[in-house]
Amino acid sequence: QVQLVESGGGLVQAGGSLRLSCAASGRTFSSYSMGWFRQAPGKKREFVAAIQWSGSSTYYSDSVKGRFTISRDNAKNTVILQMNSLKPEDTAVYYCAAGRYTFAPTRADDFGSWGQGTQVTVSS
Numbered sequence: 001q002v003q004l005v006e007s008g009g010g011l012v013q014a015g016g017s018l019r020l021s022c023a024a025s026g027r028t029f030s031s032y033s034m035g036w037f038r039q040a041p042g043k044k045r046e047f048v049a050a051i052q053w054s055g056s057s058t059y060y061s062d063s064v065k066g067r068f069t070i071s072r073d074n075a076k077n078t079v080i081l082q083m084n085s086l087k088p089e090d091t092a093v094y095y096c097a098a099g100r101y102t103f104a105p106t107r108a109d110d111f112g113s114w115g116q117g118t119q120v121t122v123s124s
Contacts, residue, residue: 001113002026004096009118012086016122020081022096022115033102034072034079035111038092038120048094049081050105059106064090086122093117 003025012018022034035050049070050059058070069082079096097111105111 002029002032002098004098004113004115006094006096006115006118009094009120011121011123014086014088014122014124016086017082017084018086018120020083020094020096020118020120022079022081024077024079024098026077028100029077030074032098032100032113033105033110034070035097035099035105036070036079036081037095037097037108038090039095039117040089040092043092045095045108047106047108050110051079052103052105053101057104059104083120086120088122088124090120091122092120094120 005023008020033053036048037045039045051070067085072079095117096115098113099111102110
């Protein structure tokens with residue numbers, strides 16, 4: 001398993017942008033599909049975006065498609081979630097997740113390692 005640490009959360013006005021980073025430990029980062037999930041108060045954790053271990057495919061929920069972009073830098077063991085045109089409904093704790101050699105990862109069960117989360121708050 002890998003250890004994951006998220007950063008980059010904060011408070012932003014609607015329409016603004018934030019860039020979340022997730023740093024992973026270990027020397028096998030390139031073998032892990034990486035994902036972002038979020039959980040708002042009183043709601044279940046939901047899928048946001050993912051990038052396959054090969055880097056060849058990305059996946060997005062309908063609610064963020066066209067506004068968020070996921071990318072990875074295997075040399076830095078890092079995955080980035082660039083969030084633009086933020087809305088108040090994007091407010092949640094955002095979690096980074098890793099799943100080894102997982103294909104088409106969009107479910108929580110596809111990921112075996114999770115970070116502690118970073119708070120994103122979008123004010124109206």
